[in-house]
Amino acid sequence: MELYLDTANTDDISRINGILKIDGVTTNPSIICSSQKDPLEVLQEIIDILSEDQKLFVQTVATTYEGIIAEAREINKLRKKNIIVKIPITIAGLRAIKTLSDEGITILATAIYSAEGAFLAAKNGADFLAPYVNRMDNYGDGVQEVIELQTMLEKSGLKAKITAASFKNIQQVHRLLVAGIYSLTIPVNVFDAMIQHPGPTIAVEQFTNNWNNTYHRKTLK
DSSP states (O other): OEEEEEOOOHHHHHHHHHHSOOOEEEOOHHHHHHTTSOHHHHHHHHHHHSOTTSEEEEEOOOOSHHHHHHHHHHHTTSSSSSEEEEEEOSHHHHHHHHHHHHTTOOEEEEEEOSHHHHHHHHHTTOSEEEEBHHHHGGGSOHHHHHHHHHHHHHHHTOOOEEEEBOOOSHHHHHHHHHHTOSEEEEOHHHHHHHHTOHHHHHHHHHHHHHHHHHHSSSSOO
């Protein structure tokens, strides 16, 4: 299973990358805008932080077939390897995915609100699928639909891998971890909630107090 950080905040990327073995970073136009930096500048900063073995996902902005194709080819040139082009599954996007997959460009189909939409993108050659878990919850059980999507892919023999996105709480993450979904991209606040569970700190305080009371120090020696 792979875990990605869903942000363009380079401070957060550096901090969490220093704590956890994340497999890369996902971005989208809104995330890039929140950086308040030139798009190519912030993308280069992220590339400089990541190792060449960590993946970077960058989304096209254009909405026409021709525009998506042109931008996808430019994004594909940002790194020698582990650069993935994100394309929303609009009609133009699905058409572009079909074309670009034949060119060998690695694609993540995004803005997915249903298992059926994801399935169509997989049929068109998308390598990764990003269902919006929390947004899908507005129409039913988003987590369950992602699990059903996994079953669809397995039974049909399609190669696409799920990269579940749009999380608002740890419980959503927990259920998909249990289900063995291939990868999840998690926002900073949810990662922090996972990292900063109060239990370990409480336990360490008890260990330290017991050690200090017995040996009158807070270190091993």
